[in-house]
Amino acid sequence: MEELFHTHLTWEPEESSTRRHASRAHTLSFDGFGDLPGSSAPRFHGDRERLNPEQLLLAAVAQCHLLTYVYLAERAGIEVASYRDHAEALLRVHEDGSGEITRITLHPAVIVFRQEDVERAQALHADVPALCFIERTVKTEVVVDAHTVGRPGIVNPE
Template identity: 40%
Template structure:
C-alpha cells in the first residue's frame, strides 16, 4: 500500500527596512518558517549572501534534513535488527559550489555519525545498517547530489 503525504509550511519575509527591495543592500534576508503547532524557525540567507549569521539558512536546513532523515531510518532499522543504539551524534557537512552566473548547487553531503551500541557484538551490524538507512531515507532519495557516510561505531562500556 502506498501513501501520499503533504507538508504545509509558511515562509514569511520580515526583512523590509522601509524601502522594500529597492536595492540589493536595502533589505534584510530575515524570514520566519512556520508550520502548524511548531515553533518558528528564524531563517535568513547564508552570511556570504548578506544573511544574518544568528539565523538558520536554507543550506544548513537542507543538510540538517538529510542528517535527520538518516538518523530516524537508522534508529528504526537498528531497533528492528536487535541492534541497541545508546548514543548517536552526527557532524554532517554539506558542500555547495557557486556557479559563474550567481547560482549554485550542492555537490555532496557527508554524514559523520558517531554511534554507540550496547555490546561489541553489535558493531558490525550497526556499521552495515547505515547503507540500509541510506536506501530508505526519503530526503537522500530526493536530492540530486551524493550523500556519503563515514560512520564511527563503538560499543559502550
C-alpha cells in the same frame, strides 16, 4: 499512502531595506511548532543569527539518516546507546551566481550496547539511503563516514 506537510514562510522588507539591498530575513512557521528565523548565508548578505536554506537542507538529511538508522537498528534487534553526528554540506557557487550543494557528508558516531552488534550496526548505514525519504529526494551525493563502537562496560542491558 501519502502525507502532506506544510511550512509557512513570511518575508516583508525592513524599513532600512533598499531595492538593491533587500533584507534576507524571513520567518518559517510550522503548525504547532513555532517559528524559525531564516535568512540567506552571510556570504549572500544574510544574517548569521538566522538559519539559512543550506543549513536546513543539511539538517534534514542528517535528521532523516538518524531516524532511518534507528528504525533499521530496531528491526535488526540492535540497541543503540547513542548517536551523534557532525554533518557538512559543500556548496559550489558558479560565476553566474547559480550554485548547488555538491556533497553532503555525515559523520555519525554510534555507540551500541552490545559489542557483538558493532559490525552489523556499522553496516546498517549502507542500507539507509534506500529508505530515507530525504536522501531519496535529493540528487546530491551523500557520503557517510560512520564510526560505531560498543558501549564500554555493558554486555547485556535488560
